[in-house]
Amino acid sequence: MKFFTVLGIVFYSTIIILVGLSMIGLSLNLIPMQNINNLLVYLQNSTNLKIIFGLSGFLLILISFSFAQLILGKFQREKTIAFSTTSGEVTVALSAVEDLIKRLTGIIAEIKELRPNVIASKKGIEVDLRVILKSEANIPELTSRLQEITRSKIQEVLGLEEQIFIRIHIAKIITPEEKERKKKDNEREDPAVPYSGFGRI
Amino acid sequence: MHNEESRTDLGNIRIHKNVIASIASLAAIEIEGTKRVGQDLKSGFMEFIGKKSFSAIKVEFDKNGEVKLEIPLIIKYGYNIPEVAAKVQENIRNNLEKMTNLLIKDINVNIQAIEKG
Numbered sequence: 001m002k003f004f005t006v007l008g009i010v011f012y013s014t015i016i017i018l019v020g021l022s023m024i025g026l027s028l029n030l031i032p033m034q035n036i037n038n039l040l041v042y043l044q045n046s047t048n049l050k051i052i053f054g055l056s057g058f059l060l061i062l063i064s065f066s067f068a069q070l071i072l073g074k075f076q077r078e079k080t081i082a083f084s085t086t087s088g089e090v091t092v093a094l095s096a097v098e099d100l101i102k103r104l105t106g107i108i109a110e111i112k113e114l115r116p117n118v119i120a121s122k123k124g125i126e127v128d129l130r131v132i133l134k135s136e137a138n139i140p141e142l143t144s145r146l147q148e149i150t151r152s153k154i155q156e157v158l159g160l161e162e163q164i165f166i167r168i169h170i171a172k173i174i175t176p177e178e179k180e181r182k183k184k185d186n187e188r189e190d191p192a193v194p195y196s197g198f199g200r201i
Numbered sequence: 202m203h204n205e206e207s208r209t210d211l212g213n214i215r216i217h218k219n220v221i222a223s224i225a226s227l228a229a230i231e232i233e234g235t236k237r238v239g240q241d242l243k244s245g246f247m248e249f250i251g252k253k254s255f256s257a258i259k260v261e262f263d264k265n266g267e268v269k270l271e272i273p274l275i276i277k278y279g280y281n282i283p284e285v286a287a288k289v290q291e292n293i294r295n296n297l298e299k300m301t302n303l304l305i306k307d308i309n310v311n312i313q314a315i316e317k318g
Contacts, residue, residue, distance in 0.1 A: 080311070083283065085283070085286065085287050085290060087287070087290035087291065087294055087305075087307070087308045088270075088290055088307035088308040088309045088310070089307070089309045089310075090282070090283065090286040090287075090290075090309070090310045090311075090312065091309070091310070091311045091312065092282055092311075092312040093311070093312060093313050093314065095313075095314060096276070096312050096313060096314045096315045097315075099278075099314050099315040099316070100278065100315045103278050103315070103317070156281065157280070157281055157282050158282050158283065159281060159282065159283040159284070
């Protein structure tokens, strides 16, 4: 972990612990209200202390913004696949790769739903697929077919030679009876309104 | 917003960053496989209220007057991303050089999503 990330974590933990301790102290009467009152009165009367207090607040806001940028920037960098061309750099959002994989649902008839999660690491591209199957298909055959299609599609579309690891998790298998039952339940939930067509030309 | 300025015998010519972003946007969607230019929060809001904004396209000028451009794109499903991105970069470069005579340093393409065409 980088120095600044550790510093940020320590800083925020300290602040939050201090706020928590002050709240506990106040509720248990460990910090007398009179002391706080005296401090506030002193702050109100001293211009120097007001300036120091204000500047400290401003500094805290600045530190917060810079840490937020650092963390968000880091997350953003991790969420893309990048490659260079002669004219500049091309970055592909991992969510775009996930969109691409989701479209594969239409290719394999046995798949009802596909929820991909793509991670780009030093080892290569890791794809986690959470699958809901329509019927009792041959799972080993289906999963190997899905892995092969996903791998070839990513390589074809992204043109990357990096290693692609595909993990598949079958979350649910919907049997025809279950499908039928769900359909019936839906029909029961939305009964036809009597005389709904009345008056229509 | 910073403008790129050039001098002629009669005076100055300023090209606003929005003009460069606009050329880049039009050049990008000319390419087969590009669905549209991506959006950021500001351009999304502007489009919502019916105004056109190119704030998602970042244009920077360096000290030598060279342009660095960053453009988010939505690509159509079924197209080869590196191919489309390279064509977009080339088309943007050609159009910017033809229309503005500016020197282009980098055109960074950021693929935000893939949508059915």
